Amino acid sequence: MAMEVSANLRSRLIAGNEQEYGEGYAQLTFPTNIEIQKALERRAGILADLQGRITMGYGGTKLDCTNLSPGCRICAEGDWSCLFITGRCNCRCFYCPTGQGDNDLPTTNTVEFRTPADYVGYLEVFGFRGASISGGEPLLNPKRSLAYVRAIKKHFGDRMHVWLYTNGTLANEEILRQLSDAGLDEIRFDIGATDYHLDKLKLAAGVIPTVTVEIPAIPEDLERLKTKMIEMRDAGVTYLNLHQLRLTPYNFEHLVARNYTFLHGEKVTVLESELTALELVRHSLDHKIGLPVNYCSFVFKNRYQGRAGRIRNSRFIVKAHESLTDHGYIRTLTLVGSPEAVVRQERSFGEQAVSVQLWSKGNSRNKLVIHPQLWGAVAWEDFRLLVGYTATRQRSSVSYHNPFVSVPVSPGKSVVIERARAVADFELSGDALQWFSEVFLAGRSLPGPAGDDTLLAEMVPFEKGLTGLQDYY
Numbered sequence: 124m125a126m127e128v129s130a131n132l133r134s135r136l137i138a139g140n141e142q143e144y145g146e147g148y149a150q151l152t153f154p155t156n157i158e159i160q161k162a163l164e165r166r167a168g169i170l171a172d173l174q175g176r177i178t179m180g181y182g183g184t185k186l187d188c189t190n191l192s193p194g195c196r197i198c199a200e201g202d203w204s205c206l207f208i209t210g211r212c213n214c215r216c217f218y219c220p221t222g223q224g225d226n227d228l229p230t231t232n233t234v235e236f237r238t239p240a241d242y243v244g245y246l247e248v249f250g251f252r253g254a255s256i257s258g259g260e261p262l263l264n265p266k267r268s269l270a271y272v273r274a275i276k277k278h279f280g281d282r283m284h285v286w287l288y289t290n291g292t293l294a295n296e297e298i299l300r301q302l303s304d305a306g307l308d309e310i311r312f313d314i315g316a317t318d319y320h321l322d323k324l325k326l327a328a329g330v331i332p333t334v335t336v337e338i339p340a341i342p343e344d345l346e347r348l349k350t351k352m353i354e355m356r357d358a359g360v361t362y363l364n365l366h367q368l369r370l371t372p373y374n375f376e377h378l379v380a381r382n383y384t385f386l387h388g389e390k391v392t393v394l395e396s397e398l399t400a401l402e403l404v405r406h407s408l409d410h411k412i413g414l415p416v417n418y419c420s421f422v423f424k425n426r427y428q429g430r431a432g433r434i435r436n437s438r439f440i441v442k443a444h445e446s447l448t449d450h451g452y453i454r455t456l457t458l459v460g461s462p463e464a465v466v467r468q469e470r471s472f473g474e475q476a477v478s479v480q481l482w483s484k485g486n487s488r489n490k491l492v493i494h495p496q497l498w499g500a501v502a503w504e505d506f507r508l509l510v511g512y513t514a515t516r517q518r519s520s521v522s523y524h525n526p527f528v529s530v531p532v533s534p535g536k537s538v539v540i541e542r543a544r545a546v547a548d549f550e551l552s553g554d555a556l557q558w559f560s561e562v563f564l565a566g567r568s569l570p571g572p573a574g575d576d577t578l579l580a581e582m583v584p585f586e587k588g589l590t591g592l593q594d595y596y
Contacts, residue, residue: 124274126171129577129580129581130577131577131581132580132581132584133387133594133596134246136388136389137387137596139571140387140388140390140391142520143372143391144370144372144391145373147375147379150379151370151379151385151391151532152382152383152384152385153166153384153385153386153387153596154386154394154595156387158384159595162394162398162595163595166397166398166401166592167399167404169398169401169402169404170401172405173186173187173368173401173404173408174285176404176408177189177404177408178555180199181199181423181427182426182588182589182590182591183382183443183470183590183591183592184420184422184426184427184590184591185199185417185418185419185420185423185427185591186401186404186417187404187408187415187416187417187418188417190362190413190415191286191362191366191415191417192309192333192335192361192362192415192417193253193308193309193333194253194255194284194286194308194311194333194335195362195364195417195419197252197253197284198253198428199423199427200250200252201427201428201430201434201435202250202251202253202389202431203251203252203253203254203255203428203431204245204246204249204251204253204254204255205231205254205255205257206229206230206231206236206254206255206257206553207229207230207231207257207258207259207428208229208256208257208258208259208261208267208268208271209225209227209229209258209260209261209262209263209264209267210222210223210225210227210258210259211223211225211258211259211260211263211264211592212258212259212260212263212290213263213290213292213293213410214258214260214290214292214316216290216313216315216316216319217262217374217377217378217381218315218339218341218374218377218378219369219373219374220371220373220374221370221373222373223259224590225259229242229267229271231245232432232515232516232517233518233519234517234518234534234538235519235520237536239270239271239273239274239275240274240533240568241533241535241536242271242274242275243274243275243278243279243533244532244533244536244569245382245532245533245536245538246275246279246283247278247279247370247532248531248532248538249435249532249538250435250529251283252282252284253283253284253285253286254275254283254284254285255285255286255287255288256268256271256272256285256286256287256288257287257288258288259573260289260292260293261287261288261289262289262292262293262298263293263463264536265293265298265301268287268302269301269302269305271289271301272285272305272306272307273305273306273512275306276305276306276307277306280306282306282311284321285306285307285308285309286308286310286311286333286335286516287302287307287309287310287311287591288311288313288337289310289311289312289313289521290312290313290316290317291312291313291314291316291317291323291324291420292316292317292323292325294323294326294327295323295326296326299326299327299330299331300330302331303331305332307331308331308332308333308393309331309332309333309334309335309336310327310333310334310335311335311336311364312324312327312335312336312337313336313337313338313355314336314338315338315339315341315344317364319344319347319348319351321354321355321358324336324355324358324359324360325358326474327359328358328359328360329359333361333362334359334361335358335360335361335362335363335364336355336360336362336363336364337364337366338363338364338365338366339365339366339368339396340365340366340367340368340369340396340397340399340400340403340418341368341396341399342383342393342395342396342398342399343381344399345399345402345403346436347401349403349406352403352406352407352412352414352416353412353414355414356412356413356414360414361415362415362417362573363403363407363414363415364416364417364419365399365403365404365416365417365418365419366390366400366419366421367393367396367397367419367420367421367593368391368392368393368396368402369385369390369391369421370385370390370391370392370393371390374504378393378515383396386595386596387595387596388421388422388593388594389421389422389425389426390421392421392593394595397418397420397539397593400418400420401418401547403416403418404416404418407460409521420592421593422589422592422593426450426588426589429451430450430451430588431451432451432515432516432517433450433451433452433514433515433516434447434451435452436515436516436517437451437515437542438538439528439530439540440515440527440528440542441515442482442483443452443481443494444480444482444492444493445492445494446494446496448512448563448585448586449573449586449587449588450584450585450586450587450588452512452513452514452586453512453514453515453542454495454510454511454512454585454586455492455509455510455511455512455513456492456493456494456495456508456509456510457490457492457493457508457509457510457548458490458491458492458493458501458506458507458508459489459506459507459508459509460489460505460506460507461489461505461592462488462489464489464502464505464506465484465488465489465490465491467502467505468491468501468502468505468506469484469491470587471500471557472497472500473504475478475500477497477500480496481493481496481497482492482497495564497562498564503556507550507551507552507557508550508551508552508556509548509549509550509551510548510549510550510551510559511544511548511549512544512545512546512585513542513543513544513545514542514543514544514545515540515541515542516540516543517538517539517541518538518539518540518541519539520539521539521541522541524541524543525541525542526541526542527539527540527541527542527544528540546581546585549578549581549582551578555579558579559579559582562585563582563587565582
């Protein structure tokens with residue numbers, strides 16, 4: 124059964140968007156129903172025109188996946204770590220989603236790394252295959268950037284693809300040569316920061332193995348970018364990555380001043396930006412420019428990068444009687460019945476020689492937590508089922524608000540993995556139990572049970588993840 128974003132989830136997302144911007148929310152222009160319909164028709168027309176010419180991957184959230192840069196491929200597969208080497212930047216791009224004033228320690232996922240060795244240990248322990256140096260502007264601190272690139276490549280060699288993001292203003296032949304000597308595999312220029320000038324980018328062509336342009340899709344610049352694509356290709360650019368403009372408290376005033384149409388969702392994004400990116404994908408193919416264009420939508424980044432982090436973290440903290448969903452949440456199945464029913468079920472598990480690691484009673488007399496492998500061994504007439512979902516995250520220190528583990532990554536550095544409930548437990552009974560087992564646990568396709576579509580739709584984001592490009596509302 125295909126499920127779209129449920130009405131309840133949509134309402135919660137809208138409420139979250141409104142809460143994030145408070146009084147400023149009233150300044151945002153969202154599309155009318157007629158505008159939504161026109162935009163959906165325009166998007167559907169572009170996608171129909173692209174059918175058979177592109178590959179849409181990752182639940183239909185990323186295109187064109189036919190020829191992604193090495194770094195993008197690693198990111199999409201969930202094996203990328205991004206290290207923010209500094210928060211400082213020497214440009215003031217109107218679209219920048221973050222503050223630009225801090226020269227903090229190198230950080231990823233709120234975890235600080237004082238030395239390159241600590242970060243190398245982190246990459247090793249958590250099993251990454253790609254790492255990027257970002258900011259801010261990394262070349263404002265070239266010694267630090269070089270030290271981390273050198274340490275990563277010295278330890279991993281070709282096992283780790285390393286790239287660096289830059290606005291290019293500080294790039295010169297000397298620093299580019301040093302980055303090349305350090306082993307940098309790919310460099311990504313945000314030419315939107317320099318009015319699309321390619322002079323600094325040209326210095327990198329032939330010095331750094333892969334030269335990528337990574338920019339937001341700015342609606343006002345659509346026609347200009349069509350022309351620039353040819354210039355990029357001729358300058359030695361091998362890939363063009365386009366992002367969707369996203370509203371944040373840092374760029375709020377700038378984006379509002381441009382009279383964009385905003386979209387609700389997991390975060391507030393710009394409608395015209397997505398349509399611009401799709402137009403540019405089509406233009407590159409229509410005119411056989413020969414420059415691979417990748418639209419990295421916000422929903423791809425939010426869903427798939429989040430999924431990768433949850434899966435990576437969960438292996439350190441998931442319990443034997445729990446399981447992991449396709450979308451990276453720890454799933455807990457709790458049987459709720461009378462104390463007598465619990466005792467009978469425990470006895471039955473014992474008679475069937477079920478490993479005690481696959482179930483847990485805990486401190487409750489009327490509950491049992493079971494692994495999905497035990498589904499067929501349960502006397503379901505005696506129980507209701509509670510399904511819980513837990514999200515994991517990395518922290519720089521222990522909050523003591525949630526269960527956690529501390530993972531050593533070097534002699535002097537540990538990373539805290541914390542787990543917290545992602546949503547209130549779902550209670551299932553009747554036909555919904557069978558549907559849950561067949562569809563979410565066994566992966567079969569079945570029509571939804573009558574009366575339970577809303578409840579099951581609420582579970583999809585935690586089990587399978589939402590698919591497709593962003594809903595317009």
